[in-house]
Structures are given as structure tokens and as C-alpha cells.
Amino acid sequence: MKILVIPVTPFAQNCSLIWDPDTMKGALVDPGGDEDKLYKAVSEHQVSIEKVILTHGHLDHVGGTTAVAAHYNVPVIGPHIGDKFWLDGLMQQSQMFGFPPAQPFSPNQWLTEDDTISVGNLTLEILHCPGHTPGHVALVERSSNKVIVGDIIFAGSIGRTDFPQGNHQQLIAAIREKLFTLPDDMTVYPGHGPTTSIGHERTTNPFVADAKFG
Numbered sequence: 001m002k003i004l005v006i007p008v009t010p011f012a013q014n015c016s017l018i019w020d021p022d023t024m025k026g027a028l029v030d031p032g033g034d035e036d037k038l039y040k041a042v043s044e045h046q047v048s049i050e051k052v053i054l055t056h057g058h059l060d061h062v063g064g065t066t067a068v069a070a071h072y073n074v075p076v077i078g079p080h081i082g083d084k085f086w087l088d089g090l091m092q093q094s095q096m097f098g099f100p101p102a103q104p105f106s107p108n109q110w111l112t113e114d115d116t117i118s119v120g121n122l123t124l125e126i127l128h129c130p131g132h133t134p135g136h137v138a139l140v141e142r143s144s145n146k147v148i149v150g151d152i153i154f155a156g157s158i159g160r161t162d163f164p165q166g167n168h169q170q171l172i173a174a175i176r177e178k179l180f181t182l183p184d185d186m187t188v189y190p191g192h193g194p195t196t197s198i199g200h201e202r203t204t205n206p207f208v209a210d211a212k213f214g
Helices: 035-044 065-072 081-088 090-097 168-177 198-204
Strands: 002-008 013-020 025-029 048-053 116-119 122-128 137-141 146-150 187-190
Touching: 002 035, 013 035, 013 116, 013 187, 025 035, 025 116, 035 065, 048 065, 048 116, 081 090
Parallel strands: 025 048, 146 187
Antiparallel strands: 002 013, 013 025, 116 122, 122 137, 137 146
């Protein structure tokens, strides 16, 4: 799986353009805004967009979803239905964060644990990882040894849990019991900041490293 990380919105949210190099079919993951920047990247890399995929319902990750899905006439997949209240409240989120108004929407498909999504000939495995939001999911692509984690974990940090229905203990459990079962050399693509690896976070992340848990 090829990935091009495209920071969007004033929050520098990492939208990921992903594609199967054999078929050049792809998807946009978490198109938070700056749609023209996304269209340009898709065109430059000659990717045929099949779907939009969402890791969770926060505005900086979903603000451009309806425009992008309409532009390419493709379905919206994810997140888990636990984030329905975030998508229903997009107008309030827009006001809260000072973003342009975003209309509420529902995806074409909600995701649950162990679902899979096809992108070209690639298969993304779904891990439901609540905590930052109740409906947050991670996308695992085994053949390229990559995982897109949204705001579950970052290089040296973890997602905030002080938003409505955030849960710190759930987040720690999701990271320790789900993400940290992935291979140590798997590349991690967070929703903000640089890439990292499962092993690096397991050994050095001050919030969830093995040493912290004995």
C-alpha cells in the first residue's frame, strides 16, 4: 500500500491518500478539509478514488468528507457507529473550533471490529479502538506493514480523552491490547505529526510503554 500524507486544516490533520500500486485504485482517509489540495494530490499521483474512509468523527478529520465523496461519487466508510453523535453535531463542532460550517452526514457503512475494507487489491483490517472517541477505528494493512491510527496514538503521545465520551482507560486498553499486538516494525501513521512504529512507541511512549506497565 502506498501512502501520501497530506496535512489539512489549521490543525495540520494528516489526511492519507492511500492506493494499491498494482491497480492504482485508492481512497482518501480522514479528508478534514482543504479539498483542492486533496484533488491535486490525487490527480498528480493518477489515483482512481474508490471510497472515503473515516477513523473517527472529529471535525478536523471529517470536514471535507461530503464534498470529497460527491466530487468522486464514492461511498463513505466508517467510523464505528459510536461516533454517530459527533457526525450529527458537525454544525456545533464547526462553531466550537472556528471552522467553516460542516453539515451533518451519515456514512454509507459503519465499521465494527474485524471488518475489512478493500482498496484495489489491498485489504484493510479494522480495529475498534475507543477512548479518544467511542467510535474510533484503526486501519491495518498487513502486506505493506502499515497502520493508520487517527488520533489513538502519536509519536511520543496519545489521543486526548477530555472531549465528550472520551475515556482514558479505554484508550490505554485499546493501545496496549490491540495496537501493541501488531508487529514491532509496523509503520504507524497518526492523525497529527510524524510517522512512528509500533515497537518504538511500545518502548519509549511515556503514556503506554511496556516499562510503565511492568
